[in-house]
Amino acid sequence: MYQLSFPLPQFMREHWQRKPAVIKSGFVDFVDPISPEELAGLSLEEDVDSRFISNADDQWVAEHGPFEESKFANLAESHWQLVVQAANHWHSGVASLVPAFGQIPQWMFDDVMISYSSPHGGVGPHIDQYDVFIVQGSGKRHWRVGAKDEGQYKEVIQGQALRQIEQFDAIIDVVLEPGDILYIPPGFPHEGYALENSMSYSIGYRTPKEQELISQFADYYLEHGFGENHVGTQDIQMQSNIGEISTSTYQKLSDLIYQNIKEPKRMKAFLGTMLSQPRHQLDIAEPEFPYTPEQVEEEFTLGTTLVKTSGLKAFYHEDCSESIYINGEKFDIHHDKQLLDKLCNCESFALADLHIESERTIEVITQLVNKGYWYFQYNY
Numbered sequence: 001m002y003q004l005s006f007p008l009p010q011f012m013r014e015h016w017q018r019k020p021a022v023i024k025s026g027f028v029d030f031v032d033p034i035s036p037e038e039l040a041g042l043s044l045e046e047d048v049d050s051r052f053i054s055n056a057d058d059q060w061v062a063e064h065g066p067f068e069e070s071k072f073a074n075l076a077e078s079h080w081q082l083v084v085q086a087a088n089h090w091h092s093g094v095a096s097l098v099p100a101f102g103q104i105p106q107w108m109f110d111d112v113m114i115s116y117s118s119p120h121g122g123v124g125p126h127i128d129q130y131d132v133f134i135v136q137g138s139g140k141r142h143w144r145v146g147a148k149d150e151g152q153y154k155e156v157i158q159g160q161a162l163r164q165i166e167q168f169d170a171i172i173d174v175v176l177e178p179g180d181i182l183y184i185p186p187g188f189p190h191e192g193y194a195l196e197n198s199m200s201y202s203i204g205y206r207t208p209k210e211q212e213l214i215s216q217f218a219d220y221y222l223e224h225g226f227g228e229n230h231v232g233t234q235d236i237q238m239q240s241n242i243g244e245i246s247t248s249t250y251q252k253l254s255d256l257i258y259q260n261i262k263e264p265k266r267m268k269a270f271l272g273t274m275l276s277q278p279r280h281q282l283d284i285a286e287p288e289f290p291y292t293p294e295q296v297e298e299e300f301t302l303g304t305t306l307v308k309t310s311g312l313k314a315f316y317h318e319d320c321s322e323s324i325y326i327n328g329e330k331f332d333i334h335h336d337k338q339l340l341d342k343l344c345n346c347e348s349f350a351l352a353d354l355h356i357e358s359e360r361t362i363e364v365i366t367q368l369v370n371k372g373y374w375y376f377q378y379n380y
């Protein structure tokens with residue numbers, strides 16, 4: 001089990017979204033959860049998002065996976081790196097890094113990106129809009145971080161797809177060794193180059209832009225067929241200045257908009273479904289033969305564990321135990337608070353720990369297992 005060597009709540013109060021920080025030995029005796037060979041293996045998969053970036057002779061080239069095995073047969077000794085996005089969705093060892101940061105609300109969590117670099121491999125100077133903890137695995141990497149972007153940095157596009165910036169002055173200049181952590185808030189330019197073969201794990205967090213919230217709410221509103229009536233004008237007053245939008249008209253129309261947005265039940269359902277949508281593909285495997293509720297009931301007596309698909313997002317609202325939101329979908333859970341807690345707050349749990357085995361509980365679990373969101377793990 002991976003455990004941070006420092007108190008995360010205190011760190012969050014001092015640094016989160018404010019200033020970058022280096023935590024030497026943030027993990028004591030850190031051991032890589034994945035090997036470079038396994039990482040290369042992931043980059044061959046169709047469903048896995050991977051990139052290969054080379055920077056020999058200052059020529060930046062970015063290629064997108066999936067790659068052929070032959071790609072890895074004759075690699076240069078330096079100046080390249082392999083990046084795999086959402087590796088926690090495809091590798092349980094990588095997923096086991098995430099609970100170390102588990103007190104950070106999950107709706108903000110994005111993924112674990114892994115980069116394996118040969119000496120001098122890197123991504124060049126750039127700025128992200130994410131919060132990230134970069135954990136150094138085996139090898140060493142030299143990192144530089146600059147002052148917060150306030151419009152002073154000039155953007156350059158390298159190798160078509162790579163958005164970089166021109167050189168910057170460093171406020172942090174450090175060599176990370178295994179177990180060290182570099183935290184970078186959004187808007188701080190950074191660059192990192194491997195000094196030797198190096199594994200880096202980026203635990204990333206991302207919130208929606210305000211414009212995404214608004215536009216996605218509008219999409220949700222349309223999809224659910226709300227507000228299809230035209231605005232009523234039974235009480236309309238005649239005007240001598242017909243080109244004027246009267247104050248009462250302004251009031252009426254803007255109130256309509258506010259009332260629609262303020263409708264709490266609708267807003268809760270929207271936010272629950274939106275925030276639980278996956279941003280990276282999940283390794284969801286539906287069972288070959290769907291379970292019946294009777295078979296699921298049997299699992300309760302067998303000491304079976306229910307395991308959540310890695311990276312799957314399941315949420316509920318603090319003041320409402322009626323519904324749960326999973327993978328962008330709303331499920332009625334009929335105030336079964338115990339089930340809601342286990343599904344949303346735990347990576348896995350023993351069915352025996354659920355004291356209520358109501359018909360509805362069985363029904364919900366059957367549905368979730370048949371969708372491939374959770375799966376049974378047998379402990380005998």
Ligand SMILES: [Mn+2]
Nearest residue numbers: 126127128190
């Ligand atoms: Mn970055």
